[in-house]
Amino acid sequence: MLRLEKRPSPSRLWTGATPLLAVLLTMLAGGAMFALLGSDPVVAIRTIFWDPLFGEFAFYYRGQLLVKAAPLILIAIGLSLGFRAGIWNIGAEGQYIVGAIVGAAVGLAAYPTESRLIFPAMILAGAFAGWLWAMIPAILKTRFNTNEILVSLMLVYVAEAMLASVSSGLLRNPDGMGFPGSRNFKDYPAAHNAFLIEGAGVHWGVVAAMIAVIFAYVLLGRHVLGFHIRLTGEAPRAARFAGVNPSLLVVVCLGISGALAGLAGLFEVSGPAGQISIDFNSGYGFTAIIVAFLGRLHPVGILLAGLLMALTYVGGDAAASALGLPSAAIQLLQGMLLFFLLAVDVLANFRIRFGRTEAA
Amino acid sequence: MSEMLLAVEGLTKAYPGVVANDHVGFGVAPGEVHALLGENGAGKSTLVKMIYGLVRPDSGTMTWRSEPYKPATPHDARKSGVAMVFQHFSLFEALNVAENVALGMEDPPPMGQLAERIRDVSGKYGLPLEPHRLVGDLSAGERQRVEIIRCLLQDPKLLIMDEPTSVLTPQEVEILFQTLRRLSAEGTAILYISHKLEEIRALCDAATILRQGKVVASCDPRERSARELAELMVGQTLHRPSRAAAEPGEVVLDIDGLSVESSSPFGTALKNVSLKVHAGEVVGIGGVAGNGQDELLAALSGELSSHPTAIRLHGRDIGDQGPNRRRELGLLAAPEERLGHAAAPDMSLTENAALTGMIRERLAGRGFINWGKARRFAEAIIADFDVRTPGPENAARSLSGGNLQKFVIGREILQRPEVLVVNQPTWGVDASAAAAIRQALLDLAARGAAIVCISQDLDELMEISDRFAALNEGRLSVPRPTHELSIEEIGLMMGGAHGMEVAHVEA
Structure with a gap:
């Protein structure tokens, strides 16, 4: 019989190795699934995990990877x-x-003025709006002790309704002959989040993501606020004893995550998506939850996990078109990845013992 | 040895880095009250966990009535007739007594019958307990009875009790001992884990003494003095805390009409607590667990906010100030619960040193933590307070209870507090570590600090405190000089046999 025994301290080795093991298991189980669907598993796995990085068209895919990962x-x-x-x-x-x-609205309001200040103003507006949207669950939680999971989730549907409304109403392209969707930022250089190096996939959002990784790394490792964040998660009572104000922490954490999400939205709409449209968003906000856990809530882990998740998107699209795999199979593969990660996670805190049970 | 109920031979269990039990052997006869005596970390817990099927030995044998005994789970152990009352209760506060008992049984009878049996057993052994009361409303002594009755309903042949008296008033201890003696007279063997020597001498027929995982002596505790037992246990001559008598100084901490609600639904609100603590003085606060000790500590540490004037430090109103502001002013605290309150279990000792040391040790500048300095602070605590650990990078939960407690107390003392509030400073700590902690507190007082020591260990309070007051249902008695008090008077200040006079409501 297998038994799990709690380790006295979490294993460093396994904390690092489990994501790799999870990817490996995903490849195996995904390969089996592709085989059942009638594709060559080796080719399918190679198309998804290898070709975008090192294949013939890698120069194109690598840029895509950054665009999706940022x-x-x-x-x-x-x-x-x-x-x-x-x-x-x-x-x-x-x-x-x-x-x-909101970021796009600031840019569109300035159309067609050309000024270097427009894009920075959009960035600030995007971050501020994301922050403000996150303040709703934050204040409701600290004032009325509501559940931030429910409130923040429900506000997604409010935001989606707003998006539908503005893309066919307030922000609709006046020259768009009645089609829904705003002006395209590609045609408005002052507000366009263009690639900084042509073809490399690096736009301001990628730069911001890198800065965020470094910022979070320093914050968690060196700053008092990061220490208080970790302490609150590990032992809430000890955090109160250490003088952490839980309400303030809720406001700060929700505020930072809201501002960064708002930034990501602004960079996406003004760059790769190009315009406000009813479906510009492609669900990054939800996938990011998976990325956060895949990366073990560690900044460097999240960097790698974001790239890996982007790889399954880019490679999955390639496999869907090249091998005719259904897109549901690709989603299943992404689901497997999360499943295996959580499943092998247990190895970091527990060791497996083999032994028989005997009746006394 | 053929009459032995349980015989253990050559039992060995190693964990990474330590051998918790090294060829341990002893035997328990039917009806015997057998003491397992040893310091914290001596291997008592590991040993009984092996007997109770929670941990599997690496090697060695156990025999149960001359049959090989290899419990793989507590379930197997219970089937053989072994029952255990843990030091920390595993009860659900929101459920009633009968429901809690049912949860711990192998196949519980219907509730009505079970309530009847609980009444029977509780009557028979002099442990009055009403099956329909909520556990959240019970005192610690009564909660322990729930655990004991849960065990007795299984009709055990061997009852293991892990430090059972640490939460009881003297009167409650006497009631427990009567129960245990009656059980023993009926043939139930009792394995009694403790480091309270007088108790063992009063109760036990035989004792096995463990030190660093090995059996160092087996003896009849009634034939040895407490001092001899202690020295066997510690392996060295015991040092008794002492200090020079000194005149108390001016009032440093002035608690005046402090009333606060508890933050937990089963907590106890503090009601109009008043106390003046002088420089250089140790005020001991006794009381049975759950009478407002946690709340008093939280109100003094700053975790619970109160009216500004309810607490004054050097004449400054601080009742509404948070923990860090109080630390700045010199009021430090060490809560009872080591893991999760005083320390974060999965964080390193360095990080745990920074947990309270950030302000006074100036471990942070402009919001950035100086981890090198924090590490040196942790190392200083480890060195000064003899904390046994490979180093400050180890997680707090990897330390034994006594070692972590030395770390927690040491962390506050090294910050040179003007007032130090401690709750249960030596709870679950071995004799030599407890002596070291008490000595450190007395030394601190001798240097002019005011100390409030909240504890349920009366011997400890008698030993170190200048004045004594008791918490009873959130009210603090008027403090009296300790040397004027007898242990009986103290027991009465604490509320007598707490809740014990409630006998059978119905037969």
Whole structure:
């Protein structure tokens, strides 16, 4: 019989090794699934995990990887701070949408003025709007002790309704012949989040994601606030004893994650998506939750997890078109990844013992 | 030895880095009250966990009535007739007594029958307990009875009791001992774990003494003096805390009409607590667990906020100030619960040193923590207070209770407090560590600090405090000089046999 025995301290080795093991198991189980669907498992796995990085068209895919990974990383970094402290912002998608709408609105309001200040103003507006949207669950929680999971989640649907409304109403392109969707920022250089290096996939959102990773790393490792965040998550009573104000921490953590999600939305709408439309958002706010946990709520882990998740998107799209795999199978693969990660997670805190049970 | 109920031979269990039990052997006869005596970390807990099927030995044998005995789970152990009352109760406060008992049984009878049996057993052994009361409303002594009755309903042949008296008033201890003697007279063997020597001498027929995982002596405790037993246990001559008598100084901490609600639904509100603590003085606060000790500590540490003037430090109103502001002013505290309150279990000792040391040790500048300095502070605590650990990078939960407690107390003392409030400073701590902690508190007082020591260990309070007051249902008695008090008077100040006079409501 297998038994689990709690380790006296979490194993460093396994904390690092479990994500790799989870990826490996996902490849095995995913391969089996693809085989059942009638594809060559080796080719399918290679198309998803290998070709985008090292294949013939890698030069194109690598850029795509950064474009997909940046918003995931940016949002996940913000979420991880709250998650570390046991503050569950599930509504990053909403903050991301609202950040995009308000940021885009600032840019569109200035159209067609050309000024260097427009894009920075959009960035500030996007971050501020995301922050403001996150303040709703924060204040409701600290004032009325509501559940931030529910409030932030429900606000996603409010944000989606707002997006639908503005993309066919307030922000609709006046020259768009009645089609829903705003002006395209690609045609408005002052507000366009263009690639900084052509073809490399690096836009301001990627830069911001990198800065966020470093910022979070320093915050958690060196700063008193990061220490208080970790302490609150590990032992809430000890945190109070250490003088942490739990309400303030809720406001700060939700605020940071909201602002970063808003930023991600702004960079997405003004860059890769190009315009406010009813479906510009592509669900990054929810996927980022997976990325945050996949990266073990650690900044560097999130960086890697964001890239890995982007790889399954980019590689999955490639496999869907090249091998005719159904997109549901790709989603299943992403689900497997999370499942295996959580399953092998237990190895970090427990060791497996083999032994028989005997009746006394 | 053929009459032995349980015989243990060559039992060995190693954990990474330590051998918890090294070829341990002893035997328990039917009806015997057998003491397992040893310091914290001596291996008592590991040993009984092996007997109770919670931990599997690496090698060695156990025999139960001359049959091989290898419990793989507590379930197996209970089937053989072994029952255990843990030091920390595993009860649900929101459920009633009968429901709690049912949860711990192998196949509980219907509630009505169970309530009847609980009344029977509680009557028979002089442990009055009403099956329909909520556990959240019970005193610690009564909660322990729930655990004991849960065990007795299984009709055990061997009852293991882990430090059972640490939460009881002297009167409650006497009631417990009567119960245990009656059980023993009926043939139930009792394995009694403790480091309270007088208790063992009063109760036990035989004693096995463990030190560093090995059996160092087996003896009849009634034939040895407490001092001899202590020295066997510690392996060295015991040092008794002492200090020079000194005149108390001016009032440093002035608690005046402090009333606060508890933050937990089953907590006890403090009601109009008043106390003046002088520089250089140790005020001992006794009382049975759950009478407002946690709340008093929280109100003094700053975790619970009160009216500004209810607490004054050097004449300054601090009742509404948070923990860090109080630390700045010199009021430090060490709560009872080591893991999760005084320390974060999964964080390193360095991080735990920073937990309270941030302000006074100036471990942070402009919001950034100086981890090198925090580490040196942790190392200083480890060195000065003889904390046994490979180093400050180890997680707090990897330390034994006594070692972590030395760390927690040491952390506050090294910050040179003007007032130190401690709750249960030596709870679950071995004799030599307890002596070291008490000595450190007395030394601190001798240097002019005011100390409030909340404790349920009366011997401790008698030993170190200048004045004594008792908490009873959130009210603090008028403090009296300790040397004027007898242990009986103290017991009465604490509320007598707490809740014990409630006998059978119905037969």
